Amino acid sequence: MAKTPEQALADFSPGLPFAVAFSGGADSTALLVACARRWPGQVRAVHIHHGLQLAADDFERHCKALCQKLDVPLSVRRLQAGHAQGQSPEDAARKARYKALAEAVQTEWPEVKDIALAQHADDQIETLLIALSRGSGLPGLASMPAHKQRLGLHWHRPWLKVPGLALRDWLQAQGHGWIEDPTNTDENFTRNRIRAKVLPALAEALPAFRDTFARSAAHAAQAQEVLNEVAEQDLLQIGVPPCIEALQQLSHARQALVLRHWLQSQHANTPSTAQLTELLNQVADCTTRGHRLHLKVGQGFVRRDGPSLVWHSS
Structure with missing residues (x-):
């Protein structure tokens, strides 16, 4: 009101x-x-x-x-x-x-x-x-x-x-x-x-x-708060930097959620929808040790470093 x-x-x-x-x-x-x-x-x-x-x-x-x-x-x-x-x-x-x-x-x-x-x-x-x-x-x-x-x-x-x-x-x-x-x-x-x-x-x-619009925004904020709690729990499970194998055990939606949370909370970067989609596709393809991954995400890059994903600014 x-x-x-x-x-x-x-x-x-x-x-x-x-x-x-x-x-x-x-x-x-x-x-x-x-x-x-x-x-x-x-x-x-x-x-x-x-x-x-x-x-x-x-x-x-x-x-x-x-x-x-x-x-x-x-x-x-x-x-x-x-x-x-x-x-x-x-x-x-x-x-x-x-x-x-x-x-x-x-x-x-x-x-x-x-x-x-x-x-x-x-x-x-x-x-x-x-x-x-x-x-x-x-x-x-x-x-x-x-x-x-x-x-x-x-x-x-x-x-x-x-x-x-x-x-x-x-x-x-x-x-x-x-x-x-x-x-x-x-x-x-x-x-x-x-x-x-x-x-x-x-x-x-x-x-x-x-x-009514303010009420909808408040509902969205409440839902996002719950998702943030889920993402924090998942990030504890997959580790920082994220372990690719542990990440792959999550559903596609939770992978997206935890990767976005990792990038925002640890590196103050927000991926675009296209960048996050491509990152998820690349994570799914990481089935062999030799698979390389190096993507522009936010203001930096995500790459594969052995069993994990790492972010760097250049």
Whole structure:
């Protein structure tokens, strides 16, 4: 069920003190204002300055002015993220942004272990629709978790049940402004096309879509949690690095599950569907000692090393 900002924040229990990822847009401005009001003196803010964007300096000025008004300490980090071959610019920017946020907190406020992010209900629906358009499995359909541990920190998304319009209405009622990202209206970006064209159509055809889609994402997340537990148990059985003979004793589906889990948990790499399919085919063909295996998987390669599979980056 959709919530008001006040209701969402009442359910949010971060460790104190904590930081807010503060872009200067409406969503993160609402988050910072609401958190600073609820936990005075316990909130820090981190702003990532994207040097490639012309409006970046305006965002920084807005962030500094509001933090000064709210008496919230602010750290500004400059970022110009490149991307590796085969990696999308969006994925590279997202990972670089998380890393910069974590480094800012751990460097300036080592006592801070929690970071709040401002993604809201509409962002969650957009994430789910993008995952569906790409034919994603359960991890993609689970969309964004409300809480996750990463880079030694706890990351929270307290707004996931709050529609974006509710945040803007609330912020205006509090008498606070924000900076509009000029790229938000650029429909060359998939998210913007969904926001401008798909969400209004869904609201007309399926008025409760935010709640029902979010429920489906939650079901997918729960199912994926169970599969992760199965994959962890299987990985203990086949070993790290994976023993090919032990891997072959599993069903085809569990082979896929445990190999994906191995690559993600041990090497922070996610294989494409085509790469994983080919890897499974090659594993099935490993019936003699002389069978060689060397495949591009994720940002590196999987090869056969005697009785086992090993991953390397080059």
